[in-house]
Amino acid sequence: MNWPSDDSWSQLELELDAQGAATLPALASVAECDLLASLYDSEERFRKRIRMDQHAYGRGEYKYFAYPLPTPVEELRQTLYPRLAPIANRWQAALGREARFPEQLSGFLASCHLAGQKRPTPLMLKYTAGDYNRLHQDLYGEHVFPLQLVLLLSSPATDFTGGELVLTEQRARMQSRPLVLTLNKGDAAIFAVRERPVSSPRGYSRAQMRHGVSQIRSGSRHTLGIIFHDAS
Numbered sequence: 081m082n083w084p085s086d087d088s089w090s091q092l093e094l095e096l097d098a099q100g101a102a103t104l105p106a107l108a109s110v111a112e113c114d115l116l117a118s119l120y121d122s123e124e125r126f127r128k129r130i131r132m133d134q135h136a137y138g139r140g141e142y143k144y145f146a147y148p149l150p151t152p153v154e155e156l157r158q159t160l161y162p163r164l165a166p167i168a169n170r171w172q173a174a175l176g177r178e179a180r181f182p183e184q185l186s187g188f189l190a191s192c193h194l195a196g197q198k199r200p201t202p203l204m205l206k207y208t209a210g211d212y213n214r215l216h217q218d219l220y221g222e223h224v225f226p227l228q229l230v231l232l233l234s235s236p237a238t239d240f241t242g243g244e245l246v247l248t249e250q251r252a253r254m255q256s257r258p259l260v261l262t263l264n265k266g267d268a269a270i271f272a273v274r275e276r277p278v279s280s281p282r283g284y285s286r287a288q289m290r291h292g293v294s295q296i297r298s299g300s301r302h303t304l305g306i307i308f309h310d311a312s
Contacts, residue, residue, distance in 0.1 A: 081107060081108055081112065081152075081155065081156065081159070082106050082107055082108070082109070083107075083159065084104055084107075088104075089163060092104065092270065093167055096167060096227070096270065096271075096272075096276075097276075099249070099259060100247070100249060100259075100271060100272040100276040100287065100289050101247055101259060101261060101269060101270065101271035101272070101289075102269070102270050102271075103261060103263065103267055103268065103269050103270075104229075104267065104268040104269075104270065105264075105266075105267050106264075106266050106267060107231060107266060107267065107268040108231055108233075108266040108268070109266060110265060110266060112152065112266070113231075113232075113233040113234075113265055113266050114233075115152070116150075116152060116153075116204075116231070116233055116302075116304055117204075117233040117234070117302045119150055119204065120143065120204050120206060120302060124146075125145060125146065125150060126143040126144060126145055126146055126204075127144050127145065127146035127199065127200070128143065128144045129141060129142075129143045130142050130143070130144075132211075132213065136214075137213065137214055137216065138211065138212045138213040138214045138292070138293075139207075139210060139211040139212055140205065140206060140207040140208070140211035140212070140213060140293075140296075141205070141206055142203050142204060142205040142206065142305075143203060143204055144199070144200065144201060144202070144203045144311075145200050145202045145203065145204070146200065147200050149200060149202060153202050153304070153306070156229070156231075156304075156306050157185060157202060157306055157308065158185055160229060160306065161184070161185040161188070161225075161308055162183055162184060162185070164225075164227045164270070164308075165181045165182070165183055165188075167227065168181050168225060168226050168227060169181055171226055171276060171277050172226075174277035174279075174284040175275075175277050175284060175286060176284075181225065185308065188223075188225065188308065188309070189310060191223055192221070192223045192309055192310040193310065195221060195222050195223055195312070196221070196312050197220060197221040197222070197223055197309060197310040197311055197312045198310055198311075198312075199220075199310055199311040199312070200310055200311075201218070201220055201307040201308075201309065201310055201311050202304070202305060202306050202307060203304075203305045203307070204302065204303070204304055204305070205293075205301075205302065205303045205304075205305060206300065206301070206302055207240070207243055207293065207296045207300065207301040207302075208296060208299070208300050208301075209296050209297065209298050209299065210295065210296065211293075211295070211296045211301075212292070212293055212294060212295040212296065213292045213293040214292050215246070215248055215290040215291065215292040216290060216291070216292060217273060217274050217289070217290055217291075218273055218305075218307050219273070219274060220307075220309060220310070220311035220312060221309065221310075221311060221312035222312075223309050224273060224274060224309050225273065225307075225308035225309045226272060226273050226274065226275070226276070227270055227271070227272060227273060227308070228270070228271065228273050228305065228306060228307045228308065229268050229269065229270050229305070229306040230245060230263075230268065230269050230271075230303050230304070230305050230306075231266075231267075231268045231303060231304040231305075231306070232263040232264065232265055232266070232267055232268070232301075232303055233265065233302040233303055233304060234265060234299075234300065234301045234302050234303075235264070235265040236262075236263070236264065236265075238299075239265075239299050239300060239301065240296055240297075240298060240299030240300055240301040241296070241297040241298045241299060242294055242295050242296045242297035242298070243293055243294060243295070243296045243297075243301045244260050244261070244262065244293070244294045245260070245261045245263060245269055245291065245293060246258065246259070246260055246291065246292050246293065246294055247259040247260075247261065247271055247289060247290065247291045247292075248289070248290050248291075249276075249287045249288070249289055250287065250288040250289075250290075251278060251285065251287045251288075252285060252286075260294075271289065271291060272289040273289070273307075274288070274289060275287060275288050275289060276289060
């Protein structure tokens with residue numbers, strides 16, 4: 081993985097604070113993307129498969145990894161969490177919440193497991209022509225880490241068309257604001273799971289965030305999702 085420099089992380093923090101989402105260009109190489117995408121057909125790697133149309137989530141499918149996670153998926157989760165925890169804790173403070181997230185993922189997962197959230201949530205998603213994902217929030221229990229990551233494993237215009245990552249932000253007494261993140265193969269997006277603090281002259285308010293994927297017009301699109309809290 082092409083881990084960002086300290087300067088890149090500083091810029092990422094600014095973008096997350098400003099709009100609740102940011103991109104990490106070329107986080108993974110083409111070879112790493114192809115290796116991750118190839119895991120989709122290894123059924124023994126996964127604990128559950130979801131057909132979106134059966135649950136009114138949209139169209140397409142995704143699979144949740146089983147423990148132990150594949151090495152590159154575990155590496156992403158373990159490496160990114162300590163960089164994101166300070167941002168998450170700043171957001172907690174801004175929103176007036178007392179709880180803080182541990183410095184390392186192991187400490188946070190221990191809290192999840194004590195609360196009965198023991199099932200891994202990293203997942204892979206597959207879309208083909210006509211598929212889409214409705215706007216949603218990835219909440220799996222009481223313990224929620226406020227940031228998550230999506231890594232695009234396919235090449236826009238070559239492997240698929242359409243399929244943009246779409247986010248919306250809803251502030252009090254305002255209409256929803258859309259945000260479309262343009263990703264290339266190997267690029268990642270980090271964004272708010274549920275809400276983020278918004279600064280105002282009177283302090284901070286909460287903005288509700290949701291994300292989804294626009295309709296695939298042609299081809300096939302694979303993505304890897306890294307969610308840091310486990311599921312009940």
